[in-house]
Amino acid sequence: MCSIIGCIHKNAHVDVANMLVESMGKMEYRGYDSVGIATLDNNEILLKKGVGRVSIVNQELSLTELKGNIGIGHTRWATHGSVTQQNAHPHVCVRSEISVVHNGIIENYLDLRNELKSHGVVFKSETDSEVIPNLLSLILNEKNEIKDAIIKTISKLTGQYSFIAMLKDKSLIGVKNHEPLILGLGSDGYFLSSDILGFSKYVDKVIYLDDGQFVIVNSNGYSIYDFKGNPVKLIPIKILKLVKNIEKGNYEHFTIKEINEQRTTILQAGTKSLDEFKTFFNILKNSNRIYITGSGTSYHSALVAKYLFPKIAGRSIEPIMSSEMRFFEDCFDEQSTLIAISQSGESADVLNAVALAKEKNARILSIVNTTTSSLVKASDSFIGLNCGYEVGVAATKSFTSQLTILYRLLEKFDPAQKISSQLNLVVGAISKILDNQKYIIDICNVLKDVNHLYILGRGVHYPIAKEGALKIKELSYIHAEGIATGEIKHGPLALMDESTYVIMINPKDNTSTYTDNLSNASEIKSRGAKIIGLSNEYDQIYDYWLPLPDVPKIFYPIIETIPFQLMAYYLSIKRDNDPDYPRNLAKCVTVK
Numbered sequence: 001m002c003s004i005i006g007c008i009h010k011n012a013h014v015d016v017a018n019m020l021v022e023s024m025g026k027m028e029y030r031g032y033d034s035v036g037i038a039t040l041d042n043n044e045i046l047l048k049k050g051v052g053r054v055s056i057v058n059q060e061l062s063l064t065e066l067k068g069n070i071g072i073g074h075t076r077w078a079t080h081g082s083v084t085q086q087n088a089h090p091h092v093c094v095r096s097e098i099s100v101v102h103n104g105i106i107e108n109y110l111d112l113r114n115e116l117k118s119h120g121v122v123f124k125s126e127t128d129s130e131v132i133p134n135l136l137s138l139i140l141n142e143k144n145e146i147k148d149a150i151i152k153t154i155s156k157l158t159g160q161y162s163f164i165a166m167l168k169d170k171s172l173i174g175v176k177n178h179e180p181l182i183l184g185l186g187s188d189g190y191f192l193s194s195d196i197l198g199f200s201k202y203v204d205k206v207i208y209l210d211d212g213q214f215v216i217v218n219s220n221g222y223s224i225y226d227f228k229g230n231p232v233k234l235i236p237i238k239i240l241k242l243v244k245n246i247e248k249g250n251y252e253h254f255t256i257k258e259i260n261e262q263r264t265t266i267l268q269a270g271t272k273s274l275d276e277f278k279t280f281f282n283i284l285k286n287s288n289r290i291y292i293t294g295s296g297t298s299y300h301s302a303l304v305a306k307y308l309f310p311k312i313a314g315r316s317i318e319p320i321m322s323s324e325m326r327f328f329e330d331c332f333d334e335q336s337t338l339i340a341i342s343q344s345g346e347s348a349d350v351l352n353a354v355a356l357a358k359e360k361n362a363r364i365l366s367i368v369n370t371t372t373s374s375l376v377k378a379s380d381s382f383i384g385l386n387c388g389y390e391v392g393v394a395a396t397k398s399f400t401s402q403l404t405i406l407y408r409l410l411e412k413f414d415p416a417q418k419i420s421s422q423l424n425l426v427v428g429a430i431s432k433i434l435d436n437q438k439y440i441i442d443i444c445n446v447l448k449d450v451n452h453l454y455i456l457g458r459g460v461h462y463p464i465a466k467e468g469a470l471k472i473k474e475l476s477y478i479h480a481e482g483i484a485t486g487e488i489k490h491g492p493l494a495l496m497d498e499s500t501y502v503i504m505i506n507p508k509d510n511t512s513t514y515t516d517n518l519s520n521a522s523e524i525k526s527r528g529a530k531i532i533g534l535s536n537e538y539d540q541i542y543d544y545w546l547p548l549p550d551v552p553k554i555f556y557p558i559i560e561t562i563p564f565q566l567m568a569y570y571l572s573i574k575r576d577n578d579p580d581y582p583r584n585l586a587k588c589v590t591v592k
């Protein structure tokens, strides 16, 4: 998914290119393989775009020097067409009168391309997006008013998308159809953006457009309509100071800043939604079947719940990967409940999974960080992570906040667990790990040139093995695999030899698990592999020991995650990757 931005300054002599480029820099985590902007000056569209991050392309092409008090911008995560200058956005129609930035997918673009070719349109790119400006321009030139032309254009597009079109009459058109789009109201002008971060510095109030709506904006104001053309009134809401300036502070990267913020975010987790825990508890108690879903790191939180719920709540809970939900839709009915976990609340797979369960009248509960997101709008009740904005593409603080909220929820089922009153012990242990990073940095010096890495865990530690592997894959590009320890002898052991490193998650939290892991470690070691023990207890079987502080055993899944986050970060640095913007990834994937 990409980020799209549009801006009109009320003062015709103020150029907006600078603001556009700064905003795109803030939203780059949404996609960063190529970028571009277009402005309108003296009735002419000025366009500059290139391959690479915003700062790089701006250096090469001086994007900020474009003239004009109206403009649009884009940062790309390629879906259709390779990463080239031609395929970068904005795209301009063949009549050079309409330019467009687009996020999402136009599923019927091939048919539309053929139809437009029959009207003489010559396409410059391989993208699906380029059909939008050409279709709008064609319809506009068939003597249609702008509003009617937009409605006709939208009626011909299929897929989930949002786009911003800039017209020569100095207006911006923003269209929202299942991809984020927010209108920003500032004293000096108007913004349209995929993400509030894009313009938070310049506006005080925002309007969250709903799906099936479009807005026409010019320097005098804006009008919102539904896709049938009926006027829509939406109330502007004040944006939180907190969102106003998200900076790295003294940290070199957002990722390491957000890892360190876990000293506080764990205690804050869910504290702005305390009443909702009761709502969740009552709904879950009265549900015949409980399912839980998510993507990426959020799915690993769902897996942790699978192990904790039977033990503490006496209820089974079935995790289903959001992207696989279509194969389980028949599991749902009015007696079932789906818990959806998502940091962004905008992942298309999660939203589609929720839509499928809702069609079967299941109850929807969500655990989410962005409380203004589409997921919150689709839920019967939600609990906010309350961990602040997460910019680093690899999820860190959001994961441990998700786990903490699951623990707090379980406390509703069994107050004797005394979860909330012991969280300070968890924070104490995490601080110890963050204050003694030497062990982790040393092990990264050992691992920085490996191509494969295996992470083993039993029981509730198995999902953490998968999460650890995901972090290392995302940031270091090392092929890391999380495996249930007991499964190693049923196949993966074949991969073990003198060049292999295995991290064994093995806190002394359950005697039989602990000793079984040690026997498996010795089986692996006898094939020549090196064992890295992540445990609160040293054992001579380990070639390397990563000490874990002692905590009440129920909390080990939270604290044992931190070493993996740090390992992924330092391996990324040692392999000259950018930990905040790993290749080929994006912070939230709004396409299927």
Ligand code: BG6
Residues within 6 Å of the ligand: 295, 296, 297, 298, 341, 342, 343, 344, 345, 346, 347, 350, 393, 394, 395, 585, 586, 587, 588, 589
């Ligand atoms: C990916 C992110 O795009 O989406 C991961 O890079 C994240 O870090 C996953 O875990 C799911 O995102 P979300 O916002 O639904 O939790």
